[in-house]
Amino acid sequence: MITRLLVTANVVAFIWEVAVGKMNALSGAFPDTSPIYNFVLAPIQVTQAHEYYRIFTCGFMHAGLLHIAVNMFSLWSLGFFLERILGAPRMVLIYFVSLLGAGLGVVYFSDPTIPTLGASGAIFGLFGALFAMGLKLGKPGMQLVRANIGILILNLFFTFTIATISKQAHVAGLITGFIITFLIFYPPKPVYARVVDATTGETLESRIEQP
DSSP states (O other), X not given: OHHHHXXXXXXXXXXXXXXXSOOOTTTOOOOTTOGGGGTSBOHHHHHHHOOTTHHHHGGGOOSSHHHHHHHHHHHHHHHHHHHHHHXXXXXXXXXXXXXXXXHXXXXXXXXXXXXXXXXXXXXXXXXXXXXXXXXXXXXXXXHHHHHHHHHHHHHHXXXXXXXXXXXXXXXXXXXXXXXXXXXXXXXXXXXXXEEEOTTTOOEEEEEEOOO
């Protein structure tokens, strides 16, 4: 449910960008006078004007159809998976804490004059959550790590090779998502069933694997 709400909020914000902000849906270009500027993450506006709200509002803004399409596909896939495993409250907590971490990474480690926008910092936080869960699950969790390591490496490759992508947001979001998930995720304890041998009366202990 919460994943649907997040995707819907991003899509509604994008429609607003095009309709009210006069943004070109394909190129992501918008005029200097556009109200979009009031919501993107401009580090200098955060540090000097104390407009901290930009750290969160920028996570719902996107620079064109391709940008929002890629991010929403990733959010839909990762979000639903984590929501089923962690539950909606913990999933949304990880999402917004990761968004905060990504925003702070931009504010303190990037060019203060370059504005940033997009949900990818929070989405990288969801990637971090997957790996934190995998490590805490131990040997069974390694399958989760192996299944996603290739996708993460590919995304990091694009992050560090495409000049228009915010490296600070992606890396900070990834690290934040990993840390917060590692702190709040506790793997389910194994369940043991006591079985009595009908012939000998010996008590046996059998581990029941959780689905």
